[in-house]
Amino acid sequence: MNHETEKKNTIPRGLYFMILAYAIYSVQDAIAKLLVQTFSVWQVVFFKGMIIAMGAFLIGGPKSIVLIISSQNKIPLLYRGVINFLATFFFFLSTRSLGLAEATTILFVAPILVVLLSVLILRERVTALRWVTVAAGLLGAVIAVNPTGEIHLPGAISALASAFFWA
Secondary structure, eight states: HHHHHHHHHHHHHHHHHHHHHHHHHHHHHHHHHHHTTSSSHHHHHHHHHHHHHHHHHHHOOOHHHHHHHTTTOOHHHHHHHHHHHHHHHHHHHHHHHOHHHHHHHHTTTTHHHHHHHHHHTTTTOOHHHHHHHHHHHHHHHHHHTTTOOOOHHHHHHHHHHHHHOOO
């Protein structure tokens, strides 16, 4: 079998894994929404992290712990972990007062925030057309969240904070 045939055979498998991953995220978010109605958001995020850590350990084995301990990138890994924790925490917090669809729609503002942060942090140049596109995307997100304009502000701010940390 040549390389091109192997590549073609892996595309459907990759698509199946992608669909599975999106399904898992959807189920995770729905379960989290149910759990944060009863349990503390801190507890839900903690146990989500523990389940992921156990899964990673089961897949990677004891060797994965050694790799983490011996990593030269401990500080960036720590930053990434904290940012991921905050994004998850604020998203789960937002689902306490918003519907899952509303919270997820606000989370889709993250790519818009990436453009804003690229200018502020990376000093990238963004064209006027791109700014118009960003503004249109932001307006679309605001309308999609709630076309009537009625929204629970603390929940929306939590979802926006989550989008910021995902960006």
